[in-house]
Every structure is written in structure tokens, then in C-alpha cells.
Ligand SMILES: NC(=O)C1=CN([C@@H]2O[C@H](COP(=O)(O)OP(=O)(O)OC[C@H]3O[C@@H](n4cnc5c(N)ncnc54)[C@H](OP(=O)(O)O)[C@@H]3O)[C@@H](O)[C@H]2O)C=CC1
């Protein structure tokens with residue numbers, strides 16, 4: 001039976017590389033590229049069909065940062081497919097990033113240097129804003145839109161006698177200290193990206209608790225540091241060009257500099273071949289690349305408070321009720 005796979009943020013970076021790898025692995029797939037920009041989505045679809053001419057690749061208009069778009073896209077998915085085997089929740093943003101250069105140079109000469117390059121802890125802040133639904137944009141895009149999508153697609157992913165999978169593209173930048181259960185949307189802080197990624201780690205755990213019995217299994221991954229539109233937005237492009245040789249050098253010392261979207265998609269691709277019952281719901285699966293360029297996936301335990309994950313889950317359900325009422 002052909003598998004149905006939906007990928008959000010599929011038109012570039014890690015999402016597009018994942019699609020390429022999945023089609024190479026399984027030519028029978030029905031792949032749905034969920035993209036907010038139809039032109040960019042069409043370009044990605046054409047590129048995939050150039051290398052996989054017999055593949056089934058569909059396009060879906062989806063802006064995960066908009067409640068109305070998520071509801072409309074979910075209706076469309078339910079009309080097109082009768083089940084979803086894999087839901088890759090990969091779309092993500094980091095708007096207006098700011099690097100603390102002082103902290104960077106301090107970190108460079110400290111014992112924490114490897115961790116700093118792997119997680120960017122203490123280096124990055126962002127400026128977030130409200131979207132047209134009155135939600136914080138980073139929270140709405142990286143977390144809530146995806147949550148709403150899962151809820152809407154429950155008839156296709158929670159089916160008796162059938163297993164479906166949700167995979168979140170999280171980050172090693174996810175940090176417990178950046179998240180507050182009193183301020184889910186991170187209105188008052190300056191690390192909305194870290195907060196939203198930590199929330200996705202918790203939500204994955206809660207989804208497993210609530211939905212495993214209905215055949216839905218959730219996992220989280222970190223792609224490592226990958227050169228994509230997201231990272232190019234952090235520093236001016238001439239700077240990246242300048243330091244790129246240094247970055248390839250750093251790769252000798254840390255396996256988290258995966259650098260290419262193909263390498264970054266390793267854990268996403270690896271999960272595709274795994275039996276969900278063999279996975280650890282408390283683990284984050286990291287894409288890693290050795291100094292010699294070999295890709296592999298490693299499970300690392302997440303720093304998660306199960307009780308807080310439950311509270312987050314119920315708060316998201318409550319917010320869902322509120323936004324549905326508005327709609
Ligand atoms: N690059 C890295 O080092 C790391 C990335 N990640 C995560 O990987 C994921 C993929 O990012 P990456 O490939 O790096 O960056 P890209 O910017 O290349 O990809 C992000 C994708 O998400 C899409 N997207 C953004 N906002 C929305 C939206 N509102 N609705 C629908 N799609 C949207 C983008 O579409 P569009 O082209 O229209 O903008 C794009 O296709 C993100 O979740 C990111 O947080 C995690 C750790 C490290």
C-alpha cells in the first residue's frame with residue numbers, strides 16, 4: 001500500500017531535502033508538499049519531479065501561522081486522502097534574530113565552547129510580533145498551527161488498526177529556561193524560538209500519552225546546524241561566505257555541524273524507517289555528521305517535565321476552543 005506523507009515547509013531547506021530523500025527511498029510514496037507560497041511550492045515540486053519523474057507529488061496551500069489557512073488546508077487534505085501515514089511538522093521561523101557578539105567571544109574562550117556551537121545557548125534573541133489572529137507569530141507558526149493541524153486531521157491520523165506518525169523538527173536551541181507555562185506564547189521574553197521549540201518537545205510527549213492508544217506516535221528531531229534560509233537570516237550573507245571554511249573546520253570537533261540540508265534531514269529520514277513502538281517518547285533524535293562526513297542519528301534524553309507537558313496540552317486545547325469560536 002502506498003504511504004501518504006505530508007511535509008510542512010517543504011519548499012526549501014531541510015523540508016525539501018527530506019522530500020528528496022524520501023522519494024529516493026520509496027518511489028511508491030504519495031508526497032504532499034504543504035507550502036505557504038504556491039510559486040515556491042511549484043518550484044520545489046518541479047525540482048522533485050525532475051529527479052523522480054514517476055513520483056506522486058501533490059501541492060497543498062498551507063500557512064501554518066494562520067488559523068483560517070490551517071482549517072482550510074485540513075479540509076482539503078481530508079477531501080484528498082483517507083489517511084496520513086507521516087505528518088512531518090517542519091515549517092519554522094526565527095524572525096529578526098540578534099546575535100550577542102560579546103557572549104559569543106566570551107564563549108569562544110570558555111570550556112562551554114562546543115555546547116555554544118551546538119545549541120547557541122545565550123547567543124540568540126529574536127523580536128516577535130502579533131499576527132492577524134492576535135497570536136505571537138513564532139508560537140503560532142512553530143507550534144500552535146501545527147497543533148491545530150493535528151487536531152483537524154485526527155480522523156486521518158488516529159485510525160483503529162492503523163499506525164500514523166507525527167515528526168516535529170525541533171532544535172537543540174529548545175530550552176526549558178526560555179519557556180514559561182504562564183506565558184505560552186512568549187509575549188514577554190526575547191527567546192520565542194527557544195520557547196516554541198521547547199514547547200514542541202513537551203507537546204510531542206503529551207501527544208504520545210494521549211494518542212498512542214489511538215495509533216498516533218509522535219517524535220522530535222534536531223537537524224543540527226544547517227545552512228538554510230533560516231540560518232542565512234541570522235547574519236549578513238557575506239559574513240557566512242567568509243566563515244564557511246571555519247565552519248567546515250569546526251565540524252572536525254563537533255558532530256552537530258551537519259551544514260547541508262541533506263545531512264540535516266538524516267534523523268527525519270531515519271525515523272521514516274523505524275518501528276514507532278521501538279522509539280523513546282522522551283528522546284530527541286539528532287542528525288549528526290562525523291568529521292569524515294558520515295551521517296547518523298543519535299537519541300538524546302530531553303529535559304522535560306511530564307506534568308508541565310500535560311498542562312501545556314490542556315492550555316493548547318483551551319486556546320483551540322477560543323480560536324475556533326472566533327472563526
Ligand atoms: N537550519 C538550522 O540550522 C536549523 C533548523 N531547524 C528547524 O528546521 C525547520 C526547517 O527550517 P530550515 O530548513 O532550516 O529553514 P528554511 O527557511 O529553509 O525552511 C523553513 C520552511 O518553513 C516554511 N514556513 C515558514 N513559515 C511558514 C508558514 N507560516 N506556513 C508554512 N510554511 C512556513 C518556509 O516557507 P517559505 O519559503 O515560504 O518561507 C520554508 O519552506 C524549522 O522548523 C527550523 O526551526 C532546527 C534546528 C536547526
Ligand SMILES: CC(C)=CCC[C@@H](C)[C@H]1CC[C@H]2C3=C(CC[C@]12C)[C@@]1(C)CCC(=O)[C@@H](C)[C@@H]1CC3
Pocket residue numbers: 099104116117118119120123124170171172173224225231234235243246247250
Ligand atoms: C562559526 C562561527 C565562527 C561563527 C558563527 C556563530 C553563530 C552565528 C553560530 C554559532 C552557533 C550557531 C547555531 C545556530 C545559529 C548560528 C549560530 C548561533 C542555531 C541557533 C540555528 C537554529 C537552531 O535551531 C539551532 C540548532 C542552531 C544552534 C547553533
